[in-house]
Amino acid sequence: MKKKKLGFFFWASTVFLVILAGFAFLGPYFLPEYTEIVGPKFSSPGPEYPLGTDEQGRSLLARLAYGARISLTIGLAVQGLALLGGILMGVLGSLGPKWIATPVLRFTDAMFAFPDILLAILIIGLIGFDPKAIVYALAITAWPAVARLVRTQVATLKDREFVVASQALGASTFYLVIKHILPHLWGVLLAVSMVDLAAVILAESSLSFLGIGVQAPMPSWGSMINSGRNQMVSHPEQLFWPCLVLSLTIFGLNFVGDGLRAIVDPKSDVR
Amino acid sequence: MASSRPKSGIWKALGLRLFYGVISLFFLALVTFLIDEIAPGDAALVKMGEKNFTQERYEQVKHQMGLDRPMPVRFAEYVGNALQGDFGESYYGTREPVSEIIGSALPMTLMLAVPAILLAAVTGLVFGTIAAIRENRMADSSILAASTLGVTVPNFVMAPILVLIFVHWLDVLPSSWEVNLRAPLPFYLVMPVLIMAARPAATLTRLTRASMIDTLKMEFIKLAKAKGVPPWRLYMVHGLRNAILPVITAIGTSFGFLLTGSFIVESYFIMPGMGFEAIEAIKKGDAPVIMACVVLIGAMFILVNTIVDLIQPFIDPRIREVQV
Numbered sequence: 001m002k003k004k005k006l007g008f009f010f011w012a013s014t015v016f017l018v019i020l021a022g023f024a025f026l027g028p029y030f031l032p033e034y035t036e037i038v039g040p041k042f043s044s045p046g047p048e049y050p051l052g053t054d055e056q057g058r059s060l061l062a063r064l065a066y067g068a069r070i071s072l073t074i075g076l077a078v079q080g081l082a083l084l085g086g087i088l089m090g091v092l093g094s095l096g097p098k099w100i101a102t103p104v105l106r107f108t109d110a111m112f113a114f115p116d117i118l119l120a121i122l123i124i125g126l127i128g129f130d131p132k133a134i135v136y137a138l139a140i141t142a143w144p145a146v147a148r149l150v151r152t153q154v155a156t157l158k159d160r161e162f163v164v165a166s167q168a169l170g171a172s173t174f175y176l177v178i179k180h181i182l183p184h185l186w187g188v189l190l191a192v193s194m195v196d197l198a199a200v201i202l203a204e205s206s207l208s209f210l211g212i213g214v215q216a217p218m219p220s221w222g223s224m225i226n227s228g229r230n231q232m233v234s235h236p237e238q239l240f241w242p243c244l245v246l247s248l249t250i251f252g253l254n255f256v257g258d259g260l261r262a263i264v265d266p267k268s269d270v271r
Numbered sequence: 272m273a274s275s276r277p278k279s280g281i282w283k284a285l286g287l288r289l290f291y292g293v294i295s296l297f298f299l300a301l302v303t304f305l306i307d308e309i310a311p312g313d314a315a316l317v318k319m320g321e322k323n324f325t326q327e328r329y330e331q332v333k334h335q336m337g338l339d340r341p342m343p344v345r346f347a348e349y350v351g352n353a354l355q356g357d358f359g360e361s362y363y364g365t366r367e368p369v370s371e372i373i374g375s376a377l378p379m380t381l382m383l384a385v386p387a388i389l390l391a392a393v394t395g396l397v398f399g400t401i402a403a404i405r406e407n408r409m410a411d412s413s414i415l416a417a418s419t420l421g422v423t424v425p426n427f428v429m430a431p432i433l434v435l436i437f438v439h440w441l442d443v444l445p446s447s448w449e450v451n452l453r454a455p456l457p458f459y460l461v462m463p464v465l466i467m468a469a470r471p472a473a474t475l476t477r478l479t480r481a482s483m484i485d486t487l488k489m490e491f492i493k494l495a496k497a498k499g500v501p502p503w504r505l506y507m508v509h510g511l512r513n514a515i516l517p518v519i520t521a522i523g524t525s526f527g528f529l530l531t532g533s534f535i536v537e538s539y540f541i542m543p544g545m546g547f548e549a550i551e552a553i554k555k556g557d558a559p560v561i562m563a564c565v566v567l568i569g570a571m572f573i574l575v576n577t578i579v580d581l582i583q584p585f586i587d588p589r590i591r592e593v594q595v
Contacts, residue, residue, distance in 0.1 A: 113295040114302070115527020115572045118565060121534065122303060125553035125561040126310035202425055209427045210538055212553050222427070229431050233439055243428040251423040 010259035013252035020249060024072050027065030034058065034066040034219050042235050051241055054224075055231065060238070063219040064245055070220055071249070074135055075201045079193055081139035082200075086146020087189075091181070093147065094154040095173055108151075111144035117203045121212070129212050138203055142196065149192060150185065157181055187264030194257030198250045205246055221246040281584050292577035299569040300353065303562050304346050312558050314338060317362045358563035363555055369563045372548055377567065379544035380533055384571070387464045388526050391471035396518065398472075399479020400511060406484055414476060421473025426466045426532050430539045433462045448542040463536045470532065471525035478521050482514040489513075516587050523576035530568050 032038050037057040038049050045052045049059040093104040114122075123137035157163060163180050171179070207213030208222030216223065221242040228239035315333040316324070333339050337348070352358070358369035402414040437444040444461055445454055452459065486492065487510055495509045534546035541547070545564045552560035 110295065110298040113299045113573055114569055115524075116531040118527075118531055118569060118572075119302070121531070121549065121553070122561065122565045123306055125549065125565075126306050126312070126558055128311070129553075198423075205425065206427065206535060210534060210550050212550065225427055225431070229434075232431055232435060236435075239431055243431070247424050247428055250425065251419070254419075254423055 006259045006262075009255045013255040013259075016248055016252045017256065020068055020245070020252075021072065023065040024068035027062070027069065031062040031065055032059050034063050035217050036062075038062075042231075042238075052237060054238060055227070055235075060241060063224060064221070064241055067219045067221045067224060067242065068245070068249075070131075070214055070218060071201050071204055074131065074138070074204050074214075075197050077135045078138040078142060078200045078204075079197050081135070082142035082146050082196070083189065083193065085139065085143035087150055087182075087185070089143065090147040090150025091154065091177055094151045094158070095177060095181075105151075108144050108147045114141070117141055117206065120203060120207070124207065124212055129207070129215070131214060134204065134207065134213060138200055141203075142200060145196070146189075146192075149188070153185055153188060154181055157184055188261070191257050191260035191264055194253050194260060198253035198257070201246075201253070202250055284584070285581055288577060288580050292573055295573045295577075296570060297350075299573065300350055300566055301346065303566050303569075304349055307558055307562055308342065310558065312556060314362070314558070353563075353566065358566075359559040361552075361560055362557045369559045372560060373545070373563055373567065376543055376545045376548045376564070379542055380530075380537070380546065380568075383460065383463050383467055383533060383536065383542070383544065384526075384529060386460065387467035387529055388471065388522065388575075390464060391468040391475055391525060391529070392522050394468070394472040395475025395479050396511070396515070399476045399518070400483055400506065400514075402476065402480040403483030403487060403510075403514075404506060411480075414480070418473040418476045421469045421476075424469075426469065427535050427539060429466050429469060430462070430536065433465065437462060447540045459540075459542075463540050463542065467529050467532045467536050471522075471529050474525055474528075475518060475521060479514065479518050482517050483510060486510050486514040516583065519579055519583060519586065523579035526575045527572045530572055533568075 032048075035058065038059045039046065039053045039057050041053060041055055041057045043049070043053045043057070049061060051060040051064070054060055054063065089104055089108055093101050093108060095101075096104065111119075117138070120134075120137040120141040123140065124133055127133050127137075157180070163176060166176060166180055204213055205220065205222030205225070208220035209226045211223070211226065213222055214220035224242040225239060225246070228235075228242060231238050315329060315336055315338050318336065319328060319332045330339075337345065356370050358373065360366045360368050361372065398414050398418075402411040405411045434446055438446045444458055448459055492505065492509055495505055500509065531546075533544060534550060536542070537544040537547035538550050545568055549561055549564035549568075551557075552564065
């Protein structure tokens with residue numbers, strides 16, 4: 001067996017994500033408030049604002065860090081809820097009694113009638129766009145993919161010797177799930193959650209870019225990109241920084257997810 | 272008769288798939304309707320205007336609009352009307368029928384989505400095959416790197432980059448849609464189509480590559496090579512014909528991402544398609560327009576996926592046998 005090595009990109013991505021999380025969650029302690037006007041409009045980098053200021057004279061770095069905080073918070077909340085719902089529905093759909101499993105399976109599959117984030121757009125469009133609604137809308141959109149993954153994983157685990165043995169000894173389905181099935185799922189779920197988190201962050205930024213996500217004055221990378229494109233030619237840095245940070249975050253999460261996947265799932269290839 | 276059995280099996284499977292498509296459409300409409308039900312907006316209140324509100328008149332308007340009838344009845348009516356192309360009227364402005372808004376928005380979205388998915392499919396197949404043939408060589412790694420960019424760079428990041436290049440530096444393309452076109456139509460479509468196609472093209476490239484690499488390792492490829500089949504025939508007929516199946520399934524899924532991409536692209540380039548109209552409607556709280564746009568975009572997605580599944584057995588004889 002050839003042993004897979006985690007490449008340069010995996011470690012670079014990990015370092016980037018750690019720094020980003022550091023900025024996001026420790027930023028408020030050493031950066032100015034995101035609404036605070038710290039200098040003249042569009043000033044070039046200075047000691048107080050390392051990346052310069054925006055069209056209102058607010059620190060660009062502070063806004064990026066708060067944007068990271070919002071994106072990561074929403075992303076983690078959504079992914080947490082999606083995992084909860086997806087694991088529950090996935091396990092019910094594959095191990096539950098038939099009268100529960102069949103409707104759960106059908107319902108999960110039917111959810112794929114809504115492509116990508118169309119359902120989230122519908123929910124936000126009709127119910128309103130405060131951060132809480134965004135979290136619920138994206139979680140409702142994200143759980144079916146988790147459920148489907150759990151289902152395929154459980155299907156292969158179900159016939160493994162240790163599960164069959166436990167079953168033969170009289171273990172209840174509930175005991176099997178807690179003791180034998182779930183512990184085997186964490187690895188794959190963690191790896192896939194990284195890639196899913198990237199998708200959620202992308203979705204949140206897309207909504208904010210469209211003006212139906214996080215609302216001003218709260219900064220979000222998506223809305224920063226949207227306002228930055230007005231000064232694309234005169235002040236390209238307004239557009240450059242949020243674009244770069246967002247792209248690197250998505251890139252990084254995908255790489256870390258693929259790397260983890262290669263570790264936990266020896267059959268899969270690093271793409 | 273032994274020979275007629277597979278044939279009836281395939282028709283049964285196709286019929287089942289078609290039925291599944293119809294069920295999906297029904298589910299799509301139902302969920303859309305239910306979310307509108309629990310949403311805070313009130314059509315009767317919008318219709319009468321909040322200024323001259325009296326409880327009595329409110330009940331009257333509600334009755335006139337049929338909103339006091341039970342939910343299943345109203346859902347049946349919504350579906351019935353929608354099948355005849357009637358999605359109600361807009362809450363705002365001149366209370367324009369939603370069908371008229373859709374009537375001008377749908378062609379715009381199709382004009383972007385159809386070339387984009389074709390471009391994505393062709394790019395994916397061509398570059399994926401090249402990458403597979405040249406596995407682990409220069410061409411392969413550059414194609415993989417490009418496809419990684421295609422997957423990770425969001426389309427609203429790609430858009431300003433392209434605008435910077437094609438509008439501000441090269442000055443060859445118009446920066447956004449105009450009511451009175453000042454250049455030939457295709458000029459306006461280049462950037463939107465490229466951006467919408469980028470992500471599907473990247474995923475399809477990766478998938479074609481992976482599928483083709485697996486296929487090229489098969490015994491029958493070795494045999495064909497040993498028999499002296501010329502390379503282009505080996506790759507195109509023996510290889511791609513077998514590798515293409517998962518790719519075709521993925522074209523259906525990618526089309527979904529492409530359609531949601533139209534929200535961003537149409538908003539960015541101010542092109543009045545379904546995505547643009549939906550976002551404008553969301554900002555105003557115009558529920559009938561939002562619902563119609565979502566239902567139709569979802570319907571396009573279901574339609575393409577159903578077609579993709581229906582043509583599969585005709586491309587791959589192996590499926591025909593499995594389904595018997």
